[in-house]
Amino acid sequence: MLKVSELAALAKISVRTLHYYDELGLLQPTMITDAGYRLYSDENIEKLQQILFYRQLNIPLKQIKRLMDDPDYDHIAALEQHQLMLLKSREQLDILLSNLEQTILVAKGETTMSKEARFAGFSFDNNEYEQEASERYGDDAVDDANKKVQGNNKAFGEQMADRMNELYRELAELRALNPRSEQAQTAIGKWYTMLNEISTYSPAMFRSLGEMYIQDERFTANIDQFGTGLALFMKEAMDEYATRLKSERL
Structure with missing residues (x-):
């Protein structure tokens, strides 16, 4: 077991950072002694290493926690x-x-x-959404989506954009309903099917995408132009849909 000061020195981070990770529920010590000392196990050390790998890639702490808390996290x-x-x-x-x-x-x-x-070596091809998606979902899925939507098949991209906008409008008309209602779930199922025409989305990826809709102001603004509150409605509907998908596959 390591004390908080020992772990901080080992990982070359501050004690304050470890306290903050504890407050977030991101990295909690294995035990706290009667004297109030935080003690960290080998399992804690391994988890901290994974957290710092994510931080090195500039992924926000809240997103790291969501990823690592996901039951499907590998x-x-x-x-x-x-x-x-x-x-x-x-x-x-x-x-x-x-x-x-x-x-x-x-x-x-x-x-x-x-x-x-x-x-040579300069690269500004990746837009902000693509970089974020790569970090969350892996480059293979993003590359596949780009080839289908942004590649040489311009007609496919325009057609897909039109279909997405049409479905946004359909979902906007339902946003007053309970996101878990059958009508809402049928509509969000169309969204899941459409996304899987572009790439392969697991239930966990679909849920994480929905979370991005409300965590990232860019996504929220883009979606809510079809109706105020649509992003939140979609997030909750996607969460329920992902849960049902996972249950069906067990």
């Missing part, structure tokens, strides 16, 4: 995803460093450089 799959994302980051950094090194030589008049080479 810590091995999460670690593999961390590894993949860090390897991609390292690859891009290596290209940028090579670009910078050559640029310095050009500036010194020691070599030449093509116009294309000057921009």
